[in-house]
Amino acid sequence: MNLRRVLTITRRVMRQILRDRRTVALIVFAPMLMLTLGAILFRSDPAPIPLGVLNVDQGVTSPIVGTIELGQRIVDELAASDDLAVVTLSQEEVDDRLRDGTVEAALYFPEDFTTSFVANRQAVLDLLLEGSNPMRSVTITAHVTQAAMRGLAGLAGTGFGVPSVPQATEGETALPVSVQATYLYGGEEFDTMDFVAPVYIALLSMFFVFLLACVAFLRERSQGTMERLAATPATQMEIVLGYMLGLGLFALIQVAVILFFTIWVIKIHYLGSLSLLLLVIALLAIVGVNMGILASAFARNEFQVIQFVPLVIIPQVLLGGTFWAVQDMPNFLQPFAYIMPIYYANNALRDVMLKGWGLAEIWPNLAILVGITGVLIILSSMMMRREVS
Amino acid sequence: MDFVVETHDLRKYFGSIHAVDGVDLSVGRGEIYGLIGPNGSGKTTLIRLLIGLLRPTSGSIRLLGEDMPNKAILAQTGYMTQASALYEELTVRENVAFFADMCGKYDPTWRDEVIELVNLQDRSRSLIRTLSGGLRQRTSLACALAHKPRLLLLDEPTVGVDPQLRATFWSYFRSLADTGITLIISSHVMDEAERCDRLGFLRQGKLLAEGTPAVLRNQKGTTTLEEAFLQFAVEATEGGE
Numbered sequence: 001m002n003l004r005r006v007l008t009i010t011r012r013v014m015r016q017i018l019r020d021r022r023t024v025a026l027i028v029f030a031p032m033l034m035l036t037l038g039a040i041l042f043r044s045d046p047a048p049i050p051l052g053v054l055n056v057d058q059g060v061t062s063p064i065v066g067t068i069e070l071g072q073r074i075v076d077e078l079a080a081s082d083d084l085a086v087v088t089l090s091q092e093e094v095d096d097r098l099r100d101g102t103v104e105a106a107l108y109f110p111e112d113f114t115t116s117f118v119a120n121r122q123a124v125l126d127l128l129l130e131g132s133n134p135m136r137s138v139t140i141t142a143h144v145t146q147a148a149m150r151g152l153a154g155l156a157g158t159g160f161g162v163p164s165v166p167q168a169t170e171g172e173t174a175l176p177v178s179v180q181a182t183y184l185y186g187g188e189e190f191d192t193m194d195f196v197a198p199v200y201i202a203l204l205s206m207f208f209v210f211l212l213a214c215v216a217f218l219r220e221r222s223q224g225t226m227e228r229l230a231a232t233p234a235t236q237m238e239i240v241l242g243y244m245l246g247l248g249l250f251a252l253i254q255v256a257v258i259l260f261f262t263i264w265v266i267k268i269h270y271l272g273s274l275s276l277l278l279l280v281i282a283l284l285a286i287v288g289v290n291m292g293i294l295a296s297a298f299a300r301n302e303f304q305v306i307q308f309v310p311l312v313i314i315p316q317v318l319l320g321g322t323f324w325a326v327q328d329m330p331n332f333l334q335p336f337a338y339i340m341p342i343y344y345a346n347n348a349l350r351d352v353m354l355k356g357w358g359l360a361e362i363w364p365n366l367a368i369l370v371g372i373t374g375v376l377i378i379l380s381s382m383m384m385r386r387e388v389s
Numbered sequence: 390m391d392f393v394v395e396t397h398d399l400r401k402y403f404g405s406i407h408a409v410d411g412v413d414l415s416v417g418r419g420e421i422y423g424l425i426g427p428n429g430s431g432k433t434t435l436i437r438l439l440i441g442l443l444r445p446t447s448g449s450i451r452l453l454g455e456d457m458p459n460k461a462i463l464a465q466t467g468y469m470t471q472a473s474a475l476y477e478e479l480t481v482r483e484n485v486a487f488f489a490d491m492c493g494k495y496d497p498t499w500r501d502e503v504i505e506l507v508n509l510q511d512r513s514r515s516l517i518r519t520l521s522g523g524l525r526q527r528t529s530l531a532c533a534l535a536h537k538p539r540l541l542l543l544d545e546p547t548v549g550v551d552p553q554l555r556a557t558f559w560s561y562f563r564s565l566a567d568t569g570i571t572l573i574i575s576s577h578v579m580d581e582a583e584r585c586d587r588l589g590f591l592r593q594g595k596l597l598a599e600g601t602p603a604v605l606r607n608q609k610g611t612t613t614l615e616e617a618f619l620q621f622a623v624e625a626t627e628g629g630e
Contacts, residue, residue, distance in 0.1 A: 224474030228532070231440045231468040232491040233460045 022304065030310050037318055046328040048085035049140055051078065052094060052103035057113040070117055071109035074125075074151035078107070083143050098130050098184050105129045105140045123148055123177045131183030132354040134195040136325060141179050148177045185355045190269050197268040198349035199322045202342055204258050205281040206288040207313055209251040213292025214305045217243060222301070226384075236381040244289055244377065251285035271356030280352065280362070283369040284345040290376035291341070297383035316342045344368045391454060393418050393540055393571040394439065399448035401434050401594075408434040410594035411448070416573060416587075421566050423585030424575040425618065431594040432575035433470075436544045439573070440468050453539060464492040467538035471548040473525040477518040481509055481528050484517060485535045492536035500535060506561060507531045523554050530561065541565065543574045547581065559584050579615040590618055597621040 017023055057071025079086045087103055097103045108126040117123045125148055129137045183190075220226045229239060259277060262268050270277070295308045318324065319333060320340035329337065337343045348365040351357040359366075394416040401409040409431045416422045424432045437443045439450060441458045450457040453465055475484050485503060489495040504513050507527040517525060526546070533541060543562075547555045559581065562572055566586070574585065582588055583602050590597040590605070598605055598621045602614055609620040 223477065224470065224472045225476060227442060227470070228468065228474045228488065229491065230442055231463060231466070232488065233463045233493070234491050235460065 022307065026307050026310070034310065034314065037315075040330060040333060041318060041324050044328065044330040044333075046083070048081075048083060049105075049136075049143070050087055050103045051084045051140065051144070052087050052089040052097055052106035053078065053109075054089050054091060054094060054106060055109040056111050057109040058111045058115070060114045060118055068114055068155070070114040070123065070151065070155070073154060074109070074123075074148050077147040077151045077154075078144065081143060081147055084147070094128065095184070098128065101130070103130075104136060105144070107144060121176060123152065125177065125179045127179050127181045129181055129183050131185040131190075132195070132350050133325060134192055135323075137181070137183070141181060145177055145179055152176055185271075190354075193266065194269045195354065197262055197266075197270070198353045199342075199346050201258055201262060201277075201281055202284055202345040202349055203317065203322060205251075205255050205285045206291075206316070206342060206345075208254060209247065209285050209288040210292040210295070210313065211305065211309075212250065213243070213247050213289045214296045214299065214308060215292075215302060216247060217293045217296040218299055218302065218305060221296075230384075236384040237377070239384065240290075240293060240377055240380045243293055244286065247289045247292075248286050251289055252282055255281045255285050268353075270353040272352035272358065276352050276359060276362070277349065280345055280348045280366065280369075283366060283373070284341065287341045287345075287369055287373055287376065290373055290380060294376055294380045294383060297380065316340050319343075321346045341369060341372050344372075391418075392416060392451070393420075393453055394422075394573060395451040396439070397449045399435070399438060399450060400446045401431075401438055401443060402446045407594045409438060409445075412591075412594070412596055414589065414596070416571055418571055419566050419569045420587060421562060421572045421574065421585045423582050423588045424573060424591055425577065425579070425582045425588050425614075426575075426591035427577055430591045432577075432591055433544050434594075435591070436468075436542050436573065436575055440466060440542050464494065464536065465539045467533035467536070467541040469529050469533040469541070469543045469546050471545040473522075473529040475517045475525060475528055475532065478516065480514050480516055481520075481531070482513045484528060485531045488532040489535035492538075494536035499537060503531045503534045506534070508557070523550060526550055526554070530558065534565075539570060541570060541572045541574075543572065545575050545577070547576065547578070555581075579613065579618070582614050588614075590621055592622055592625060595625075597625050 053075055055071045055075055057069055059067050059069035059071070061067045075086065078084050087097070089097060089103070089106060094106045094108075098106060106128045108128065110126070113123070125144060127141065127144060129140060131137055220229070255278065259274075259281065263270070263274070291312065295312060296305065299305045299308065315336070316322065319329070319336045320342035321337055322342060326334055326337040326343065344365040348362040348369075351362050351365075392415045394414060396412055396414040399409055399412045399414070400407070412431075412435060414422075414435075424435060426432055434443065438445055439452065439457075441460075441463065444458070452459070452462050455462045476487070479487065482500060482504060485500050486495055486497075489500060501510070501513075504510055507530055509524065509527055509531065512520065512524060517528065520528065526549075530546065533543070547558055550558065562574065563584070566572055574581075576582060585602065587599065587601055588605060589599045597618075598608070600608070605617050605621075606612065606614060609617040611617045611620060
C-alpha cells in the first residue's frame with residue numbers, strides 16, 4: 001500500500017471531474033432542483049376539490065332543542081373547508097358531473113340521515129367517488145370525515161351530541177362517523193396496484209427504451225460510424241427514422257412483455273381493451289426512443305447519458321401526473337405537465353384501464369403523443385445537422 | 390480536361406484559426422493526389438470540406454463535375470479515416486454491405502470482390518470486435534470501396550498500420566488508380582508521398598507547392614521530399630515576414 005499512489009489517483013480523479021463542467025453542475029444543481037421541486041409539490045396548497053352534495057335530510061325536531069338538521073350542519077362544515085369546493089347537485093346530475101370531472105365525489109344525505117343518527121349514534125356518510133385515482137379518493141374521504149366530525153362536535157350539549165367516551169367494539173375504536181364509499185370507476189376488487197399499474201406501465205415502457213436509444217445512438221458517434229454515414233447520401237432524417245424503427249421494434253417487444261406480465265402474472269384488474277393498451281404504451285415507447293436519440297446529441301459519453309436520468313426521467317415522474325395529480329400542482333408548474341409526454345400516456349392509460357374508455361374518448365391524448373414524436377424526429381435531425389458546421 | 394476534384398479559393402475558419410486558407414485544388418481522373426503536411430496543417434479539415442462534413446467559410450468545391458454540397462454525389466465517393474469507424478457487433482461482410490447499401494449500390498458479388506481485394510476473405514464472417522487493428526483498417530478500406538466509388542478521399546489511412554500492411558495498402562491504391570478511380574490521400578509520411586502521382590504541400594492551411602515528387606525535389610535541388618518540404622516551408626516563412 002503506497003499512500004502516495006492512492007493520493008495521486010485521488011488528485012487525478014478530482015481533476016477529471018472538475019474539468020467536466022456538466023458533472024460539476026449536476027452535482028451542485030441537480031439536488032437543489034429536485035429538492036425545490038419536491039418542496040413545491042409537497043407544500044403546495046392544492047386547489048379545492050369539487051365535491052357534489054345532494055342533501056334531502058329532513059332533520060329531527062325535538063321539543064327541547066328545536067329542529068336539528070345534521071345533514072345541513074355537515075354541509076356547512078364542508079363548505080367552510082378550504083380544501084373542498086361544495087357544489088349542490090340534483091339527483092339527475094350526480095353521474096354526469098362525476099363522469100365529466102366537474103365534481104370528483106358526491107355526498108348523499110338521505111331524508112332519514114338525522115333520524116338514523118339519533119337512533120344509532122352513528123352517522124353513515126354515503127360517498128360516491130370518481131375512483132380512478134386512489135390517492136385522491138383517500139384525500140376526499142379524509143376531508144369529508146373531518147367535516148362530519150366537526151359538524152357532530154357542534155351538537156355537543158344539545159342532547160344529540162357525540163358520546164363522550166367512544167364505545168369500543170371488537171378492539172376498534174368506534175367513531176361516530178363512518179364512510180360508506182362507492183366508486184364510479186374501479187371498486188372493491190381494485191387494489192392499490194390496480195390503480196398504480198397504468199402509470200407504472202407507462203414509466204417502465206419509456207425509461208428503458210430511452211436509455212437504450214440514448215446509448216445506441218451515442219455509440220454511433222463515438223465509434224466514428226456517424227461521420228462515415230454523414231459521408232454517404234443518407235440524410236439525417238433517414239438515419240433518425242432508421243433508428244426509430246430498429247429500436248422501436250425492441251421497444252415493442254418490451255411493451256408486450258410489460259403488458260402481458262402485468263396482466264397475467266401480476267394479475268392486475270383492468271377495464272377497456274387490451275389492444276388499445278398496447279397501442280398507447282407502444283406510442284409512448286416510440287416517444288421514449290426519440291427522446292433518447294435527441295438526448296444523445298447532448299452527450300459525449302455513456303456517463304453523460306446516465307446524467308439524463310435525473311434531468312429527463314425524474315421530471316416526467318414528478319410533473320407528468322404520475323404520482324401527483326396535475327390539478328394539485330401549483331399553477332405555475334402545471335404547464336410543465338403538458339410538455340411531458342408521459343402525462344398524455346398516463347391520462348390515456350387511466351382512462352382505458354380504470355374507466356374502460358375507448359379510442360373515441362382517448363384519441364386526443366394519442367394524437368398529442370404522435371405529434372410529440374414528429375417534433376422529436378425533426379429536432380433530432382436538426383441536432384445532427386448542426387454537427388456539420 | 391475535366392477535373393474530378395476542383396476547389397476555388399477554399400477557406401475554413403474556426404474563429405481566429407484559419408484551418409484552410411485559400412486552397413485551389415485540381416485533381417484529374419485516375420490520379421493519386423497526396424496532401425502532405427505536418428499535423429495541424431489542415432489536411433483533415435480540407436478532406437472533411439471536400440466530402441461535405443464541414444461547410445466552407447468561403448470558396449467553392451466541385452466533385453465529379455457537381456457543385457457541393459450535394460448528397461447524391463456522395464454515392465460515388467468513398468471516405469476513410471485513420472480511425473477505423475466500423476460497427477463492432479457486425480461482421481466484416483455485414484459492415485461492407487451496410488455502407489454499400491447506404492449508397493444504394495449493394496451487390497453481393499462486388500462485396501466479396503472488395504473483401505478479397507483487401508485479403509479478408511478468410512475473416513469475412515468474423516465480428517469486428519474480434520479483429521486486430523490492421524484487420525479493422527483493411528475492413529475500413531473495404532467499406533470505403535464497397536459501392537464502387539469514382540473518387541476516394543482517404544485521411545491518413547495508413548496511420549498506425551505496420552510497414553508491411555502499409556505497402557499492401559499502397560499497392561491497392563495504385564491498382565485502384567489504374568482502373569480510373571481518383572484518390573486523394575493525406576499523409577505526413579514522406580516515403581508515402583513518393584508513391585503519389587502529384588503532391589500538394591500543405592502548411593498552415595495554405596498550399597506551399599504542388600507537383601510530381603520529382604518536380605518538387607528538383608525545384609529545391611534536394612534529394613528527398615522531406616528536405617524539399619522544409620525548404621518550401623522556410624521560404625514561405627521568410628516570404629511572409
